Amino acid sequence: MPELIQSVRGMNDLLPPDSAKWGYVERRCRELFERHGYEEIRTPVLEHTPLFARGIGETTDIVEKEMYTFTDRDESSLTLRPEGTASVIRAYIEHSLAHREPVSKLFYIGPMFRRERPQKGRYRQFHQIGAEILGRDDPLIDAELLLMLHDFFTALRLEVTIDVNSLGDAVCRPAYRESLRVFGESRLAQLCENCHARLHRNPLRLLDCKEPGCRQVTADAPVFADFLCAPCRDHFARVQDYLRRENVPFALNPRLVRGLDYYCRTSFEVIAQGLGSQNAVCGGGRYDGLVEQLGGPAVPGIGFAIGVERLVMLLQAQAPPRSSPPDLFIAPLGEAAEGRAFSVAHRLRLGGYRIELESGSRGLKAQMRRADKLGARYVLILGENELAAGKGTVRDMQAKSDRPAAIDLALPARAMIEAIYNPSSQPSALSPQPEGAEQDSPGKV
Ligand SMILES: [Zn+2]
Numbered sequence: 122m123p124e125l126i127q128s129v130r131g132m133n134d135l136l137p138p139d140s141a142k143w144g145y146v147e148r149r150c151r152e153l154f155e156r157h158g159y160e161e162i163r164t165p166v167l168e169h170t171p172l173f174a175r176g177i178g179e180t181t182d183i184v185e186k187e188m189y190t191f192t193d194r195d196e197s198s199l200t201l202r203p204e205g206t207a208s209v210i211r212a213y214i215e216h217s218l219a220h221r222e223p224v225s226k227l228f229y230i231g232p233m234f235r236r237e238r239p240q241k242g243r244y245r246q247f248h249q250i251g252a253e254i255l256g257r258d259d260p261l262i263d264a265e266l267l268l269m270l271h272d273f274f275t276a277l278r279l280e281v282t283i284d285v286n287s288l289g290d291a292v293c294r295p296a297y298r299e300s301l302r303v304f305g306e307s308r309l310a311q312l313c314e315n316c317h318a319r320l321h322r323n324p325l326r327l328l329d330c331k332e333p334g335c336r337q338v339t340a341d342a343p344v345f346a347d348f349l350c351a352p353c354r355d356h357f358a359r360v361q362d363y364l365r366r367e368n369v370p371f372a373l374n375p376r377l378v379r380g381l382d383y384y385c386r387t388s389f390e391v392i393a394q395g396l397g398s399q400n401a402v403c404g405g406g407r408y409d410g411l412v413e414q415l416g417g418p419a420v421p422g423i424g425f426a427i428g429v430e431r432l433v434m435l436l437q438a439q440a441p442p443r444s445s446p447p448d449l450f451i452a453p454l455g456e457a458a459e460g461r462a463f464s465v466a467h468r469l470r471l472g473g474y475r476i477e478l479e480s481g482s483r484g485l486k487a488q489m490r491r492a493d494k495l496g497a498r499y500v501l502i503l504g505e506n507e508l509a510a511g512k513g514t515v516r517d518m519q520a521k522s523d524r525p526a527a528i529d530l531a532l533p534a535r536a537m538i539e540a541i542y543n544p545s546s547q548p549s550a551l552s553p554q555p556e557g558a559e560q561d562s563p564g565k566v
């Protein structure tokens with residue numbers, strides 16, 4: 122026996138019926154995002170490694186430890202994208218989208234790759250739904266984006282709150298950072314080793330630390346709200362006003378910080394009920410310096426990414442979206458009948474009907490079991506001896522009755538399906554049998 126080859130650790134197969142949930146989530150997303158004027162962008166999963174070093178930050182855990190990076194045959198260093206934003210901005214710059222439109226609203230859906238320690242709900246290939254708005258920095262657009270996110274989760278019948286914070290800008294951030302540094306220095310002994318390093322690199326990250334000891338120490342750390350300059354304060358206040366206006370539930374979270382300089386002003390996380398300690402299902406914020414950092418024009422941006430695996434986990438608690446049964450199950454008996462069934466199925470599918478077609482080599486009993494399992498209400502049985510007369514037998518699985526029906530391939534699909542559903546309503550040489558009349562064989566009409 123050859124050795125069984127399994128999937129790569131941390132990379133999952135997505136199988137039915139779970140895949141239906143993913144499709145459902147993606148359809149809701151496309152509907153809503155397109156209503157807001159977003160257009161889809163698809164970028165490659167492979168990029169040159171420096172894009173992520175510059176776009177995410179050389180000293181982040183992602184870039185330092187988690188990227189799938191390899192040397193290509195021409196010695197260039199390539200990386201499987203660990204997130205979506207850097208690629209979107211790279212494409213935005215490369216194709217000069219800024220010259221085409223003053224504002225670009227782009228969304229993406231796709232796999233991302235990080236070599237994290239596999240644990241429940243965390244995968245090395247994971248999926249994100251994300252969006253970026255490039256070219257606007259007014260509070261209205263921030264609020265519109267947050268409202269859209271709220272509507273997205275509500276459409277999925279998920280209860281969420283949005284944590285928000287303002288990270289200021291280049292004017293007011295230095296003073297806040299310095300105050301955090303001084304605060305941290307004075308409590309050095311109580312902080313973990315990671316935080317010691319953070320204190321020098323970026324004191325804002327002290328607020329990020331998950332260590333209970335550090336969290337306790339930083340509970341009364343200075344908050345950014347007290348340091349915002351007047352334009353940042355006004356921007357943040359207006360974002361909140363808009364959210365209140367449409368009753369979007371949100372909470373101010375002064376711990377919501379991000380490590381890099383180009384993150385500014387509105388920063389947020391969507392918190393879902395029922396995900397436990399890792400309850401953020403979406404994160405994002407404003408990044409006004411990133412396009413320039415990657416070699417593009419000075420264009421402001423804001424965006425978010427939703428973790429699809431987590432989102433689907435939340436949907437598990439709900440009744441699954443029911444897969445609809447076929448409009449008709451066709452059961453041919455024998456090879457000649459199979460040919461006709463093949464054409465009938467094609468005609469009806471072209472007309473928009475969902476048709477299941479079985480092999481004519483299977484017995485009637487086996488076919489009926491299958492039709493029953495799929496939840497088909499009507500089965501069209503095509504026996505060899507009915508073929509010449511252009512007829513078939515319709516079994517109503519609910520009423521448990523058989524009726525003859527005329528099958529005319531010259532009719533439009535709609536008329537064909539009506540003749541099958543209601544044989545009596547169609548002009549036919551056959552008089553319909555009374556309801557409930559059982560036939561011992563569908564061949565005998
Ligand atoms: Zn710490």
Ligand SMILES: [Zn+2]
Pocket residue numbers: 289290291292293294349350351352353354
């Ligand atoms: Zn400011």
